[in-house]
Amino acid sequence: MSAQASADADVDLAVVIGLEVHVQLETDTKIFCGCSTTPAEDEPPNSRTCPVCLGLPGALPVVNEAAVEAAVRVGKALEADIAPETRFHRKNYYYPDLPKNFQITQYDAPICADGRLEVTVEGERREVAVRRAHLEEDPGSVVHEGGSIDTADYTLVDDNRAGTPLMEIVTEPDFRAPAETRAFLSKLEEVLEYLGVFDGSRDGSLRVDANVSLVPAGEVDAEGRVSEAALEEANRTEVKNISSHSGAEQALAYEVTRQRNAVERGRVIDQETRHWDEARGITVSMRAKEAEKDYRYFGEADIPPLRVADWRDRLSIPELPDARRERFREEYGLDRESAAKLTSSKPVADLYERIAGEFDPGLAATWVADVLLGELNYRDMTVAGVSGRLDEVRDLIALVDAGEITRKNAEETVLRAMLDEGLDPETVVEREGLGTADDDEVTAAVRAAVENHPDAVADYHDGEDGALNYLVGQVMSATGGTAEPGEVNDRLRAALEE
Ligand code: ADP
Ligand code: MG
Ligand code: ZN
Secondary structure, X not given: OOOOHHHOOOOOEEEEEEEEEEEEOOOOEOOOOOOEOOOOOOOOOOOOOOOOOOOOOXXXXXXXXXXXXXXXXXXXXXXXXXXXXXXXXXXXXXXXXOOOOEEEEOOXXXXXXXEEEEEEEOOEEEEEEEEEEEEEEOOOEEEEEOXXXXXXXXXXXXXXXXXXXXXXXXXXXXEOOHHHHHHHHHHHHHHHHHHOOOXXXXXXXXXXXXXXXXXXXXXXXXXXXXXXXXXXXXXXXXXXXXXXXXXXXXXXXXXXXXXXXXXXXXXXXXXXXXXXXXXXXXXXXXXXXXXXXXXXXXXXXXXXXXXXXXXXXXXXXXXXXXXXXXXHHHHHOOXXXXXHHHOOOHHHHHHXXXXXXXXXXXXXXXXXXXXXXXXXXXOOOXXXXXXXXXXXXXXXXXXXXXXXXXXXXXXXXXXXXXXXXOOOHHHHHHHHOOXXXXXXXXXXXXXXXXXXXXXXXXXXXXXXXXHHHHHHHHHHHHXXXXXXXXXXXXXXXXXXXX
16 A cells, blocks of 8 residues: 555545446347337336246246447447456346346456547546446336435335346546546437437436546556556545536546555555435535445356357448538538537437528527527427428528528517417418518608608718618518518618608
8 A cells, every 4th residue: 555645644645437238229129138128108107027037947038139230339339348258247236226136247248348539638648547337227216215325215116227228338547537437428418319329318317327536646657557566555435426517527537545644644545335325515425435246247158159250340330429510511511510410419419400501600600509599498398309390490491591481570479489389381371471571562661751750860861870771660560570671771871862
């Protein structure tokens, strides 16, 4: 323990963090049986189960091909090596929601190894190495009736979730600050969603265990890497129960401060597992950290080794967010901020490309990035959530592009009614009488404004600035806001100079 940070309260300390991220892979059925992964509305506990995911004796697992394909795609996106032959293992532990008393996971032959993901933190590019990424099954869940684990009257077990496919992505201890983990998790989610293998809006679809320790700052090299010896020697805590990006940052910030304070008081950091209590904003000691030998890993004899060597070439992945962002800047001349917004999710980027292909790319950028995303955000909605109505959005933009309604009416009346009332654009235009005023109507309104407001006309000729605006206002209200203000302006000037 000589280089142990806690041995000397005076040395400068560097933060070391490594993540184990569990993500739910989007498949129709569970990883080793045919049960659905999608909860039915108000489903009874243990109803979405079968002998396999209930762990009944004699039931045999069959690997879900879609889960393996998703894992290979994740591996490709992370530029990882795909194992030519991958194997499953049993990880033994007792937990009430683990029906077999072991979890089928991967051990020494994970499907993906040695990958990387580039993140940008405060404008600086950093590469985070991914040590491995493997497939495993989710356990069921325990339900503490009448309170929390400490106060419940009794606890029930629900195996509906048991057997949901997970991928565990393990990073090297490459994070030097809690904020970096947040950037990494956002980027990871973005990539997984682009791949179509992950749905961040699903409850519990991302769960993080964060390992954190302090090492003497001198053990960190110029590239931010920590020596193996220092990593080995540092006592670390593993914080469990983190379920969001912001949760990871908060839990780690708390944990770093706690460890620093302990070191300052000359105490040794216990190597332990801690629980993030989100409501209280603290980490709480759970148990001494389990060692690998505690799990008695052994090969899953019911699942033969899986040869996936040629899957890497067989399975394609879409253009990933970074590449797409760059292309948007070049191809459509977008600034960095618009390109980032428009590639924030695949459905948004796909919609943008569709609109930009048909109309002007600049108009498309304003409409998708500012108008549509603004109105959706305000309502807690997403483009993916209105995927069935994108034709209507396109039709609305077509109406503006053709000059059939004003941009202001399109934004403030039609789009809002489309989102709030589920109407299509034509219906709203008709109901609200928003069709752009035709020539005769504008001409008549201009003539009336000039005739009925001689004082304003006189003021205009006296050079008073407000007079023209006043007259424009009269025409706009006479046409119910359906005239183009710019055009009204021009027509009025012409009429006044006659
Ligand atoms: P375990 O066997 O305890 O699960 P691993 O070596 O598999 O430990 O690493 C688990 C995670 O802990 C990885 O994400 C790794 O980056 C991280 N890690 C390893 N050493 C340290 C350390 N000294 N401080 C913080 N995280 C660490
Ligand atoms: Mg581990
Ligand atoms: Zn099942």
